[in-house]
Amino acid sequence: MEREADHLNIRAIFHSFQYWPKLTKLLWNTKPIYFIIIIIGYLLKGILPIANLLSIQYLVSEIETRPLSHMLQISIVYPLVLVMFSGLLISSLIEYSDKLFQITLINQLQTLIVQQTSTFNLSDFENPQIHNQLKRVQNDSIDRPIQIYKELINLLSSMVTLCSSIAILLAFRWWILLILILSPLASFYSLLRFTQIQYIAQKKRAPLQRKSRYINYLLTNDKSFKEILLYQLSDYLTAKYKSIFDIFYKEDKYLAKKRITLYLSFQVISTLVIAITLIMIIQITWKDKLLVGSVYALVQAVLLTNQNINTVSQGLISLCDHNLYLDELFAFFNIKHRQENSSMLLRESDICADSTIECIEFKNVSFAYPVQKELALKDISFKMKRGEPLALVGRNGSGKTTVIKLLTGLYEEFEGDILINSISIRNYNKEMLYKKVGVIFQDFVQFDFSVRENIGFGSIGDLELDTRIWELAQQTGVDSVIRNLPNQLEHQLGRNFEGGVQLSGGQWQKMAISRALFKEADVYVLDEPSSFLDPESEKQVFRQFQNYVMDRLCLYISHRYTSVLYADKILVMEKGQIVEEGTHQELIKSRGFYYNLFSDEIHTFQKALVTNDTR
Numbered sequence: 001m002e003r004e005a006d007h008l009n010i011r012a013i014f015h016s017f018q019y020w021p022k023l024t025k026l027l028w029n030t031k032p033i034y035f036i037i038i039i040i041g042y043l044l045k046g047i048l049p050i051a052n053l054l055s056i057q058y059l060v061s062e063i064e065t066r067p068l069s070h071m072l073q074i075s076i077v078y079p080l081v082l083v084m085f086s087g088l089l090i091s092s093l094i095e096y097s098d099k100l101f102q103i104t105l106i107n108q109l110q111t112l113i114v115q116q117t118s119t120f121n122l123s124d125f126e127n128p129q130i131h132n133q134l135k136r137v138q139n140d141s142i143d144r145p146i147q148i149y150k151e152l153i154n155l156l157s158s159m160v161t162l163c164s165s166i167a168i169l170l171a172f173r174w175w176i177l178l179i180l181i182l183s184p185l186a187s188f189y190s191l192l193r194f195t196q197i198q199y200i201a202q203k204k205r206a207p208l209q210r211k212s213r214y215i216n217y218l219l220t221n222d223k224s225f226k227e228i229l230l231y232q233l234s235d236y237l238t239a240k241y242k243s244i245f246d247i248f249y250k251e252d253k254y255l256a257k258k259r260i261t262l263y264l265s266f267q268v269i270s271t272l273v274i275a276i277t278l279i280m281i282i283q284i285t286w287k288d289k290l291l292v293g294s295v296y297a298l299v300q301a302v303l304l305t306n307q308n309i310n311t312v313s314q315g316l317i318s319l320c321d322h323n324l325y326l327d328e329l330f331a332f333f334n335i336k337h338r339q340e341n342s343s344m345l346l347r348e349s350d351i352c353a354d355s356t357i358e359c360i361e362f363k364n365v366s367f368a369y370p371v372q373k374e375l376a377l378k379d380i381s382f383k384m385k386r387g388e389p390l391a392l393v394g395r396n397g398s399g400k401t402t403v404i405k406l407l408t409g410l411y412e413e414f415e416g417d418i419l420i421n422s423i424s425i426r427n428y429n430k431e432m433l434y435k436k437v438g439v440i441f442q443d444f445v446q447f448d449f450s451v452r453e454n455i456g457f458g459s460i461g462d463l464e465l466d467t468r469i470w471e472l473a474q475q476t477g478v479d480s481v482i483r484n485l486p487n488q489l490e491h492q493l494g495r496n497f498e499g500g501v502q503l504s505g506g507q508w509q510k511m512a513i514s515r516a517l518f519k520e521a522d523v524y525v526l527d528e529p530s531s532f533l534d535p536e537s538e539k540q541v542f543r544q545f546q547n548y549v550m551d552r553l554c555l556y557i558s559h560r561y562t563s564v565l566y567a568d569k570i571l572v573m574e575k576g577q578i579v580e581e582g583t584h585q586e587l588i589k590s591r592g593f594y595y596n597l598f599s600d601e602i603h604t605f606q607k608a609l610v611t612n613d614t615r
C-alpha cells in the first residue's frame with residue numbers, strides 16, 4: 001500500500017491533480033451554500049483592490065481638475081466610501097461562512113478516516129506500513145483539502161486582481177508587463193522542486209514519528225507508568241524521545257535554510273525589477289505630461305501586478321505541494337473500495353445467513369502470518385460440534401490463539417479449509433459470522449464507558465435490556481460489584497473519565513465474559529478465560545458458563561488444567577501442530593505432551609488434597 005514516491009518529478013506533481021474532481025465533490029458535499037457564498041465572496045474581493053484604485057484615481061483627478069467652488073461636493077467621495085463598505089460586508093460574510101465551512105470539512109474528513117479504518121482487516125492493523133500511511137494521513141494530509149480550497153479561493157481572488165491590473169498596464173505600456181513576469185517565472189521552477197524535497201523528507205519521517213508517539217504514550221499513560229517508575233526508565237525514554245526530535249530539527253534546519261535562500265534571492269531580483277519599472281514610469285510621466293491621478297493608477301497597477309504575480313506563483317506552488325499530500329489521502333480512501341468490492345462478492349454468495357451453526361471443521365489448515373516465513377499452523381484438522389466442548393492446550397507460541405483468529409475469520413489467507421456447517425468459511429459474509437461467534441480474548445478490552453455499555457456492547461441493539469444485563473452479570477458474579485456502584489448500570493468504569501471506578505483484573509474479566517454471553521452466539525471461544533479469576537470465581541464462572549453454552553459450540557484455551565477439565569475433548573498443540581488428543585484421563589494416562597505440560601500442576605494439586613484429607 002506504501003506508494004513509491006521517493007523519485008518524484010514535476011510530472012508526478014501534476015499527476016496528483018487527478019484527485020481534483022473528487023476533491024471538488026467533497027468540498028461541494030460539505031456545505032454547498034457556504035461554498036457558494038465563499039466563492040462569490042472571494043471573486044468580489046478580488047475586484048476590490050482595483051475598484052479601490054479607480055475610486056482613488058477618480059478622487060485625485062477630480063481634485064486636480066475641478067474648480068475650487070466644486071471641491072466641497074461630497075459626491076466625489078461616494079465611490080471610495082461605497083468600495084470601503086462593500087469590502088467590509090464581503091470580508092465579514094466570507095469570514096463567517098469560511099469558519100463554519102472549515103469546521104464541517106475537517107469533521108467530515110476525520111469521520112471518513114475513522115470509517116475507512118473500521119474497514120481494515122486485522123492483518124492491516126499488524127502491518128507497520130499501513131500504520132505509517134495512517135499516521136501520514138492523520139498528521140500531514142487531513143488538512144490538505146482545506147488548504148487547497150483556501151489556496152484556490154485566494155488564487156481566484158488574486159487572479160481577478162491580476163487580470164484587472166494587467167488590463168490597466170496593457171492600456172498604458174504593454175511591455176512593462178513583460179518585465180514584471182520574468183522574475184516570478186524563474187523562481188517558479190526552483191520552488192516547485194523544493195516542495196518535492198520537503199514532501200519526501202516529511203514522508204520518510206512517519207516511522208520515527210510513530211515511535212516518538214509511542215514513547216510519548218508510554219510516558220504519559222497510567223498502564224505503563226508503574227513499570228516506567230519502578231524500572232526507572234523515564235530518563236532513558238525521554239532521551240530516546242528527544243533524540244528523534246533532534247533528527248527532525250536537523251532536517252528542518254537544512255530545509256529552512258534552503259527555503260530562505262531561494263526566497264531571498266528571488267525577492268531581491270523582484271525588488272530590482274520593480275525599481276527599474278518605476279524609473280521607466282517616471283521618465284514616461286515627464287515625457288507624456290501625465291496627470292497625478294494617472295501616475296498614481298500606473299504605479300499602483302505595477303505594484304499590484306508584481307504582488308499578484310508573486311501571490312499567484314506562490315499559490316500554484318503551494319497547490320502542487322498540497323496536491324502531493326492529497327494524493328496520499330485519496331489513495332488511503334481508495335483502499336476502502338477494494339475491500340467493499342470483496343465484501344460485495346461475499347454478499348452475493350452469502351449462504352445460510354439465518355441458519356444456526358451446528359459444526360465447524362478445520363481441514364488440513366496451514367497458515368503463516370503476513371510477512372512471516374514460518375508457518376504458525378501446520379496441517380491442522382479437527383471438528384467441533386454442538387454440545388461437545390473442546391479444549392486447546394499447548395506451550396506459549398504453539399498456535400492456539402492463531403486457531404481462534406482463523407476460526408473467527410480475522411485472517412483469510414490460509415491453506416486448507418475451515419468448514420462451517422460443511423460450507424467453506426470463505427463463502428460466509430463476515431458480518432454474519434461475527435454475529436454468530438462470541439470470543440473472550442486473552443487481551444479483552446476494558447471499555448472506559450458505563451457498566452451498561454461494557455456488557456451491552458455484546459449485542460448493541462439490546463443495550464436497553466436491563467433485566468438481561470443484570471441476569472448475565474449475575475451469572476458471572478459481577479452483579480454484586482455493580483450493585484455497590486452509585487449509578488449501577490449507568491456508572492462510568494475506568495480511570496480515564498470523571499467519576500470512573502477502576503475494577504480489578506478479575507472484575508473486568510467477568511464484565512468481558514458477561515459481554516460475550518450477552519451476544520447469544522452459536523459458537524463461544526474462551527482464550528484464557530480464567531487468567532484473572534481466583535479459584536472460587538473460576539469455578540462459579542465455569543459452572544454458569546457450562547450451563548449457558550451446553551447446547552452450543554464451545555472452544556476453551558487455557559494453561560490451567562482445571563479450566564480444560566470441562567471439555568469433552570482436549571487437543572494438544574506443539575509448534576503449530578496438533579500432537580495429541582483425548583479426554584483428560586486418556587491424556588494423563590498416555591504420559592505424553594499433555595502429561596508433561598500439566599504434571600507439576602496436577603501433583604501440587606493432588607498433594608494439597610492429600611494434606612487436607614489427613615488433617
Ligand SMILES: Nc1ncnc2c1ncn2[C@@H]1O[C@H](COP(=O)(O)OP(=O)(O)OP(=O)(O)O)[C@@H](O)[C@H]1O
Nearest residue numbers: 126369372376394395396397398399400401402403
Ligand atoms: N500477529 C502476528 N504476527 C506474526 N506472528 C505472530 C502473530 N501472532 C502470533 N504470531 C506467532 O505465531 C505463533 C503462534 O502464536 P499464538 O499467539 O497462536 O500462540 P499461543 O499458543 O496462543 O501462545 P500463548 O499461549 O502464549 O498465548 C508464535 O510463534 C507467534 O510468535
